[in-house]
Amino acid sequence: MNNELTITEGSITTPQGFKASGVHCFIKQTGPDLALIASDTPCSVAAMFTTNRVPASCIIIDREKAETGRGQAIVINSGNANACTGQQGLADSREMAALAAAELHIDPALVYVASTGVIGHHLPMQLIRDAMPQAGAALSYDGGMDALRAIMTTDTRPKHLVVSFELDGKSCSIGAIAKGSGMINPNMATMICVMTSDVAIEQPLLLAALREAVSVSFNMLTIDGEMSTNDCIFLFANGQAKNKKITAANSDYQIFKNALNALAIAMTKKIARDGEGATKLVTVTVDQAQSHAEAEKAAKAIANSALVKTAIFGQDPNWGRVVQAIGASGVQVDADHFHIQFAGITVAENGSAIAYDQDKMRAAQQQEEIRIYAGLGAGQESATVFTCDLTHDYITINADYHT
């Protein structure tokens, strides 16, 4: 048995038995804006949703469906979030699922719905009705990138990957596509991620694996500290790899889980790197915290600090701002024993500045990925958070966008 993972540039139609399409239904003036993704056979489905108290209509109906742990397809539109749209919004999301189900000749209960775009406007349902047959006709076993292009909004790079591995002698894979370049931004670009896999696995284990993967990846991602009304992630597993079905937390489950974690972290880094206006991927690790919760709190405080993020944009290893963010977060920190690294170079030790090689530091700050490490001197726990720098382009993108 080969335990190696390979991460490559595939997408959601790389795993066996998944088709996808992306067509233009004219919610947006240009580009495709309606994606359909379907498995040949019913799947175990795991899904996680935004905890925003004002969720979009699609989130509300998907949450109910996800209780069943079953599904076969998802239809996604961009350009309109169908959020803050009341009873009509719920009816529209249900109709969108029904339209896709009719096209696929399957039960509407097996079709999930996602929307992304402006808040507070009703979906133009006639456009979706008119375009659904085209989306159905265009379904293809290599249509993953078409579907991805149909869900992108302010993204500057397509975000898609596939992880391959072996289970039980069978070639297996998990593919992913995602959109989002802020946790939410121009009222657009809320995060949506769809993952597909040909692995045979029982739904409770699929959900447990997804929860663990999200806890170390997407839930550790922050672009601008904002949480959207439409964030969601779906993982469909159709069993077409014909591996011995995973029904317990055995070694096959571990392999699957490791592959899923690696894929989720790689996708998360892609989103962080493509944060609105970003020039750099930033990974923040807080170590020596009193608890995991405190490590995460401090790491997110650093990652959300406008001052830390502008310092990284300015290529300045400004550790005073990191300390200020940690201190303000309220976590336990030993003022005489914390230490800080910027891009692998120690700048503060035992609570005080230390001298470092200025030339090495200048070179390190120019890299595309900047790692910040903070040891709190208060315990044993650690956490890593992914973000990007804060730049002029973030302001331009978000100030110039008009509702």
Next chain:
Amino acid sequence: MNNELTITEGSITTPQGFKASGVHCFIKQTGPDLALIASDTPCSVAAMFTTNRVPASCIIIDREKAETGRGQAIVINSGNANACTGQQGLADSREMAALAAAELHIDPALVYVASTGVIGHHLPMQLIRDAMPQAGAALSYDGGMDALRAIMTTDTRPKHLVVSFELDGKSCSIGAIAKGSGMINPNMATMICVMTSDVAIEQPLLLAALREAVSVSFNMLTIDGEMSTNDCIFLFANGQAKNKKITAANSDYQIFKNALNALAIAMTKKIARDGEGATKLVTVTVDQAQSHAEAEKAAKAIANSALVKTAIFGQDPNWGRVVQAIGASGVQVDADHFHIQFAGITVAENGSAIAYDQDKMRAAQQQEEIRIYAGLGAGQESATVFTCDLTHDYITINADYHT
């Protein structure tokens, strides 16, 4: 008795019996950087300090002194925060107080110390030793503005006011100076506010009044969601107005408290208006919340939202971003009954967009002060928070500053 408050352009030497000076001790290359403020006689003193877990040395020694409720002077340097400086930092803060006390011929226990500037560097004590006699010699009954100029760093406008009122037939006043254009920024410009008053008042009442005033003003201020290692506010009351000493929460106390609240809110607005890179003062009121804590949480979530702040910079009444911020804050909100106003114009009612006059809105968005109002439809409580917009200049100021 005249219950009217008058807020005018005075400062900390407007109340009777206070002298101040500002001199150049060369911690900073240009401009004054050492301020001395002293009452002719001992005062009741109330003070409040940052809750940052890594406080500066001056904060640590002032906290102890403030326990006594007594004081007569404060010495403040800019250009160096004396934060993350360990035992030497504490010794330096104590020496700075002792130097000022010697100059004033008073007990060092009566002298407070504040510092603002870069983090992680020891105070250049010889410069302070050399300049203290000059600071003492320059003390003057109209030196308030000199002291203010010596504590300013990235501030673009001096922030000073005085409120005048009558107590017991006597003319009384409270003067204030403040610095700060981010909660913290370029490792500089942490908030410091000094208030002086000639009112005779017992210290526990002075502290109670300050706490209440801060809770509706400075604690409701956010420029960039950052909390500094050096934030502090001091209120000295020397009794020289010769009013009947306030010893109970009577009508005189109410007048004093109202005056202090008005002064604190006016100073807070000045700081928000001068936020780094700001073009607008923004006041966010959240109403119909389930509790005051939830109202404050939602208002701060809106005020700290990079998306809301860039929308205001872009003069766009983007209510979707306000709803997203409220929803993400986790407070109770009725998705079918919230309503939102931008600059006095209703943009969403009963959870949905409503039409408004585009010309009126364009004009309203161009004002220097923008009010955002959000009714959550969940209760009776409200809170108001003060902030500013997020602009290109914030990025420029904070990315171009180098440690």
